[in-house]
Amino acid sequence: MNNVSTIEFHAGSKEELLPGFESDFTYIASRAELDKFTERFVPWHWHKAVELFYIESGLLEYCTPKGKVLFPAGSGGMVNSNILHMTRPLTQLDKNIQFLHIFDAAFIAGQPGSRIEQKYITPITAASQLEVIALYPDNAAHTQVLDTIRSSFQLSDKDFGYEIKLRSVLSDIWLQLLSITKPLLEEKNASNKINDKIKMMMIYIHDNYMKKLTISEIAAASYSSERECFREFHDNLHMTPVEYIRNYRIQMACHMLARSRESITNIGHACGFESSSHFGKVFREYIGCTPLEYRRKMAG
Template sequence: MQIKNFIIDKTLKELTQHRTVVLPIACYETIINQNINGYIPLHWHDEFQFVLVMKGEAIFQMNEEKLTVQEGEGLFINSGCLHMARDKNQSGCTYICLNVAPRFVLSQELYTTFVTPYIQATNIPFLHLQPSELWGANILASILKINQLIKQHSPYYEIEISVLLSLIWKNLIMNGIDLEYEQAMLFKSDRMKQMLNWIHLHYAEKILLDDIARAGHLSRSECCRYFKRMLKITPLNYVNDYRIQKSLILLQQPESTVTNVAYQVGFNSTSYFIDRFRKSMNTTPFAYKKALL
């Protein structure tokens, strides 16, 4: 199942539905350039995310760090970590995405000892899973098997998946990484989410740099440093990019016009909206809308 436009709330938290209450996971195959944005936009979720790249390669960004993940490799992305992904070199990158509720990884009795410390650790927003390392190879093989089990829907597949998730977690915590806990890192991440939350609530309004800085309780200069360090973009450029993301959904409505959409998402000039859209999407909003008909 390809998810082309996964739903996020106003804080960028992903709202992907779990399959069932009994099996609190979401597992699907993603072709990055088939997403409505042409890439996987910035988001976060409470679930752990495991990724296995099946074809091509992609550049993933987790908080401030970027990493190229090639075919056969994967990622573990920790709970609450901001992340996004782009295809690299138009490779047609396809990957399996496995989101797992942390409390489903191990039993309740083992959760506090073996799971909670990893959620709270500030030095592991992600781990690069490589087939050349035994623990990484075991996790990647288990991701592939879980995806197959869900497709096959064989008897007792839920139990098999539960066993595989325990093996995944055992391999992950046996790799020997030392856990670190820095309050400053947590504080920085929370501030970033506060500013993003404010933007997503007010994107359709006039937004000034002062407004964004105030939402994060920062000065203008420190606000700019936060965005450039963590998202590699200026605050106001992020606002415009987010407005373009929101416009894609509106442009799909048959009765919408480019001018109306421009003003609905916060642009006060149709020509400026068209210019920003072209730079972001490599096409005009007119052409984008026409291609949908």
């Protein structure tokens, strides 16, 4: 299991990059140390793989375009395939630790078009109304699946038959989730095209954050008007396009400060800031320290 405290993106698609996710074994397990993420939150992202998780300690908030869901210690859930989401810890009194299984649904579905995929997998992954499945220990119907999720992280890749045991337990969890969500799956729900529009605009920002950006350019990336651009960012990401651009630039700056020896001036310029003084001012507003202090902190 990998300890993670940062997030990276694929070039082109801008989905989350999942280190260790291989074509012959489309699965990774992670222990997320949420307090160590830049600005203490995991920025907006998505991935084709589903995300099954358990909250070991702290209090975590999941945000999607449809709203927010809180997960205290002992709870857990699943984020569906290709769902735009961000997370942040809401307590500083305890460590905020999350365990995650991230896997392609084909890992348990088998061959594309199989009876297993059609009967058990697609009903969940194709349900746009199921962005996040929340499980709580005070709900009797959720207790068993939470126990199974928690114990599943005790599997070791050193054990004989690990891959088969893992697929078996994930299949068991999936069946329990299918049973719990059956009433929601029977609801009719229109396809969420806004999710795709937001992704297209985010991809444009990710590809061009180092340059001067205009709202009209961002809007055009999703064939929207400037007014639609503002509304979609506000309604779905709860921030303006400009705020998102600044957030992303700061994330990239933090990554470069921690992992490269480039000068602070060059990093500021590479991340789209007009001057060193502007970079320093915005960085302090978002991170609470200067770029140099941040670099020293990460080096220590």
